[in-house]
Each structure stands twice: as C-alpha cells, then as structure tokens.
Amino acid sequence: MKKDKVLAMIFATLVILFFIPSISLVSKSMIRLWSFSIVAYWIILTIIAIVLAFKVVKGEI
C-alpha cells in the first residue's frame, strides 16, 4: 500500500515536471542553453517513466 502511494507520487511528479517548460522564463533559459533542450528534457522524463514502469512490472520495485 505504501509502495503504491510512493509510486503514484513519483509518476504524478513526473507528469507535473512536463509542465515546467510552459513557464516562459524557464523555456527561454533552456533554449539559450541548447536549441533541443526542451525536446531532450521531455524525452528524458519519458524514458525515466518507462524504465520505472518496467522495473515495477518486473517486481524489482
């Protein structure tokens, strides 16, 4: 039960993190850093979520 709650919290955090680039100041800073940084940021979040899901269904978490 506690594990489920923690997992739900982690995925909810990952979802909320997707909205960070919608803050103009953040997206401008990211773009200044590297033109593909927003793309890379979203892809990395997705890969983290998928790897986490793989571990959950494998029973490693």
Added chain:
Amino acid sequence: MFEIFVITLAVFFVVGSLTAFASRKLMGKGFVEFTVGGYRVGGFLSAMTYAATTYSAFMMVGLVGLTFATGIPALGFELVYLVATVGILVTTGLIIWRKARERKWVSPSEMIGDVYGSKALSSLIAILYLVALTPYLAAQFKGIGEIFQVFGVDYTTGIVFTAIATFLWIAAAGLWSVALSDVFQGLWMISSSIAFVIWVAIVLLPDVGIDISNVLMNSSSGNLLDFTWSTSMFIGLSIPWIFFALTNPQVVQRLYIPRDSKAYSKMVKYFSLYGFIYTIICVFLGLAIRSYVAVLSPQLENYLIRYRDSVTPSILILYTPPVLASVVLVGIIAAAISTSNSIVLTAASSVAKDLYIAYSRKYSEFKALLITYLASMVMVIIASSLAIQRIAYVVELSVASSAILLPLAPITLLGIHLEPKRKGLPYSLASLIIGLITMFLAIIMLGPSKALTSPFLAHLPAPLWCLLFSAIPLTILLIEIKFKLNK
C-alpha cells in the same frame, strides 16, 4: 495512384477479415468471452490491442499537423499522455485488473457502479458513453471518407467501407476478433510510419539539403523548438489525455483482459515502447515536413499552417512514391478502424451489461449477445449517417465529447482505491454533475473547439477547473472516511 491505393486497401481488408475470422478458434462461448475474451488474453495481444485502440488516426494526421503548425510543444503534450498512462497502468490499472477478475466486470460503467454500490449509476454512465462516443466515432469515419476523397474515391464509399470493416471485425468474434485485427492493424500502423520516416530522412530531406534546426528556429511561426503554446492551451489539451486511461471506456476495458500478471506486465512493456516510438516518429515527421515545405514552397507552408490536418495527406500525394503513399494512408485508415471497433464493442457491452443484464433476474446469454450485436450495429449506423451528412460540427462535437468524459476521472480514482459503496454514491453523483456542468458551461461560453484550450476562469482552462470542482464532493467524502477511521 488510384489503382495502387485500391489494391493496398483490398489487401488490408482481406487480411484483416481473415485475421478476424481466424480468431473465432480462440473464442469460447458466452457474453463474457465475446466482450472481454474470458479474461484470458495473452500479453502481446493485450499490448497491441491497447496500443491500436489508444492511438487513432489523430497521430499521423492530427499530431503531425499540430507539430507542423506549432512546433515542439506537441511532443510534450503527447509524451505527458504516455507517461501518465504508464503511471496509471502500474498503479491504479493493476488494481482494476485484479478486481475485474474477482468481480467479473465486463464494462467500465459496471465497474464504477459496483464500487459505489449502484446499478443506476452504471446505467447513467453507460448512456453517457453512448452520448460522448458516437460523435467521436463519426469524426473517425469522416476522416477516412476524406482520405478516400484524396484518391478520387467517393466520400460515401469511404464511410460505407469503414462501417462494414468496423462492424464485421466485431461481429466475427467480439473482443478476440477486435484484438487480433488490432495486432495486424497496429503492426501496419507502426511499420508504415517507420517506412515513411525513413523515406523522409534519407530521400526527401537530403533532396533539398537543409539544416533542420536552422529552418525550424527561424520559421515564419517563430522558433518551433521553443515553447510556442500558451500555458492554458498546454494544460487544457493535456489534462483530458493525462486521465484518458481512466475515463475512456474502450481503454479501461482493455485492463480487464490480460490472462495473468505476466501478460499484464508484457502489456505495459510493449505498449510503452510502441507509444514512445510512434510519438517520436509522428513529431519528427511534423518537424521534417515543415522544414522541407518551408524551403521548397512558402505558399504551401502557409496553406498547411491554416489547414494542418492536410499536412500528411498533401505530402503523401504530392511528393511520396505511390506505393509508400498508399501503404501509409491505409495505415491511417487502420488506426481509425482499430479505435472505432474497440469503442463500439465497449459501448455495446455497456448497453448489454448495464441496461439489460443488470436489471434481469435471470438473463439469457443469447439475448445479451443479441443486444451487444444490435447496439454495435445501431451505433455504427448512427455514426455513419452523421459522417455521410457531413455535419460541420461533428469534429467539434467529438472534441467536446472527450471533455464530457473527464468528470469520470476523480470518481473512478477514488472509487477504485477506497470502494466507498452506497455511502459514497451522493458524493460521486455530485462530483459527476459538477464536472459535467463545468464542461457544458465551457462549451457554451467558449465554443466546442475552444472549450479545452482557452482560459475559462482566472486564466486557467476548463479541464483543470472541471477536475478541481468535481474533486470537492469527493474530498468531503475522503475527510468523512478518514474521520470515521480515526474514531
């Protein structure tokens, strides 16, 4: 071009139908077998039917066009859906899968009614599904009719073809034929899009010798690699998709079917990979096509920005070799049919289970199956008629209909985790009504097409307010439950 398209379509239809009818060998007897495959579907089959049901023609038409016109925020919008869905699958989804087998749930409306201890709630939600999903179905049919027109085939012929394929592939063996044809269609969708993206990368782009990032950063719509959407649009479009796995019955019902935990785990893994690859392909196509068109024909670029759903069909017709163009367009048709038949089967099973079986003391399997067939047929006929009449607001109505299902998210989440039974019923009804009123007000005030994306209250979009408002009665219920537990 016309002949090649017709031949490709014929191959698709024949193989799809053979697959659907071959699946009859897998099907046992009875209503539960027909609607949820007797809860004994394998992992690969579950994953492919989940993917093919979720990803409709929107991906290769809508998402490519959205990326073409507005740039990289479309990637965030589609990936946040995937992350949320994967999260739901490994948390609440697992609980739904376990409980569905214990309680023998067939329809998602039955599931919600069961956790709140009310048959009437199940019936109400079954009706809500019919109201919300018929225009969505009509929009899918309309899309296929328009693809047929591109190739010079009559629009109505396209609708009739879709209606026949949708119904036939359900009638063959219910969930089994839908799932097996979904495997075939899902593989066609992904392989045709991979072939298209390879062709774009190694033939189309080198042809004009462009630096994609440079063109995208200096496009006529601004820097397409930057966040070009308003916050309201991003939140408003994303929220219904974040909860899609809980609110749309055709995907909720897919959670019931894996035969064991191994099959469920395979479903999660394969679906995640499929969704990730398909999303990246569609977004890359949108960006690559924009760069190509911007260099080659700024006039066409301006036209396609205005009519963004024409991006993929235009590129296929104007620049792509006929065989590849036909294969990709049939892939788009496959995406629409695989979504449509799952919607119809789920809605029809809800009608049979929650409007007939639920109220029969001793129900007949034959009658339940007959009702499922009839409800499927009626739904397909109504959707086809709406599409044939080319009612302009069908697409708008289908967007609005996805908003109507959003209030189901909070009551499903709370219901599955806490099972408040009868004492939770007034709160769940209040939550549903408040959510529906919020979305209807947004549709009336902003219009169906902008109900999701435009600011509704305090510069925030209606879907967010819908969730917040409909969560109020459930928060009161939650406090009551905790208070009683502490006592």
